[in-house]
Amino acid sequence: xxxxxxxxxxxxxxxxxPLMSTVSVGTISLSLLVFGLFxxxxxxxxxxxxxxxxxxxxxxxxxxGLVDEDRLRLQADIATLPGVSAIRxxxxxxxxxxxxxxxxxxxxxxxDTNPLPASFVVxxxxxxxxxxxxxxxxxxxxPLAGVDEVIWGRGWIARLDExxxxxxxxxxxxxxxxxxxxxxxISNTVKLTVWARRDAIGIMKLVGASDRYVKLPFLIExxxxxLVGSLLAVGLLYGIYLYVAPGLGGVAFLPAPAVxxxxxxxxxxxxxxxxxxxKQFLEV
Numbered sequence: 001x002x003x004x005x006x007x008x009x010x011x012x013x014x015x016x017x018p019l020m021s022t023v024s025v026g027t028i029s030l031s032l033l034v035f036g037l038f039x040x041x042x043x044x045x046x047x048x049x050x051x052x053x054x055x056x057x058x059x060x061x062x063x064x065g066l067v068d069e070d071r072l073r074l075q076a077d078i079a080t081l082p083g084v085s086a087i088r089x090x091x092x093x094x095x096x097x098x099x100x101x102x103x104x105x106x107x108x109x110x111x112d113t114n115p116l117p118a119s120f121v122v123x124x125x126x127x128x129x130x131x132x133x134x135x136x137x138x139x140x141x142x143p144l145a146g147v148d149e150v151i152w153g154r155g156w157i158a159r160l161d162e163x164x165x166x167x168x169x170x171x172x173x174x175x176x177x178x179x180x181x182x183x184x185x186i187s188n189t190v191k192l193t194v195w196a197r198r199d200a201i202g203i204m205k206l207v208g209a210s211d212r213y214v215k216l217p218f219l220i221e222x223x224x225x226x227l228v229g230s231l232l233a234v235g236l237l238y239g240i241y242l243y244v245a246p247g248l249g250g251v252a253f254l255p256a257p258a259v260x261x262x263x264x265x266x267x268x269x270x271x272x273x274x275x276x277x278x279k280q281f282l283e284v
Contacts, residue, residue: 021225027181028229029236032266035178036237039258042171044251049164056129058122058138058152066118066146074146078120083128083137088121095119117148131158179269219274226270230263 060078062071071089079087090098095116128137134152142150238253245251254262 021221024225025229025232028226028266028270029232031178031181032230032233032262033236035174036233036254036262037240038174039171039262040237040241040251040254042167043254043258046164046167047252049160049167053129053157053160053164056124056134056153056157058124058134058141058150060120060122060141060147061117061149061151062119063146063148064117070146071118074144075120077144078122078141081137081140083125083133084122085125086123088123090119090121092116092118131161175265179265184273215275219271222270222272222274223267224270226266226268226273227263229270230266233266234259234262 062074066074075087075089078084092114095118096114099116122137122141124134124137128134134157138150138152141147241251241253245253
């Protein structure tokens with residue numbers, strides 16, 4: 001019964017100060033919308049970077065004159081190394097064809113023999129598609145008999161890792177700013193409501209009402225404001241996505257867990273804001 005009473009009191013409080021409640025919901029919605037927009041951009045950028053990272057591989061060039069038996073043994077040795085998911089052999093003829101397709105055949109026409117070496121293209125497991133992981137596998141391949149040189153994109157893989165790290169850090173930072181702003185707004189909105197009813201709260205405390213009994217309606221009020229604000233933000237975010245996405249092509253909306261996290265975030269922040277605003281009024 002206390003919960004039903006508290007919920008009814010929360011709705012009555014919202015109706016008593018509709019302007020402040022609207023401002024609170026609107027501010028929360030705007031804050032979460034900005035955060036959601038940034039999350040959408042970050043999510044798509046991160047997915048693009050991870051797609052590039054999925055193509056990270058190592059190329060091990062073989063010594064000329066390596067017989068088939070030694071080549072097959074070397075291929076088997078590389079395939080069993082930790083961090084290797086697949087290995088593909090490129091013969092000298094295939095290397096020449098690939099070079100001609102990318103740079104033209106005019107340079108190779110200047111020499112009588114094929115100067116390009118055979119190689120193995122080594123694909124990495126997902127957990128090794130980082131600068132540190134690729135280097136670790138490359139260092140294991142390099143000393144193997146029959147390997148002439150090992151190359152991999154040391155510089156650009158490291159920069160890719162840095163970009164992903166920066167995106168994650170900025171997302172956390174913006175999330176913290178939005179959280180603080182939302183808590184501040186809800187706290188002050190509920191504080192005004194509590195201030196208007198301070199006499200009634202004082203009387204309730206004097207006749208023996210517990211802090212929990214007094215707090216519950218205000219906690220529900222703040223939580224409802226957070227919930228409505230977050231749902232409104234998600235709706236606006238999806239509307240913007242439907243309007244903008246067709247012109248950008250390939251842009252994805254936030255996955256369901258991220259959308260749910262936004263809603264939960266707004267709801268929880270609403271409750272926290274209410275809790276913070278009530279402390280000073282419960283000391284009678």
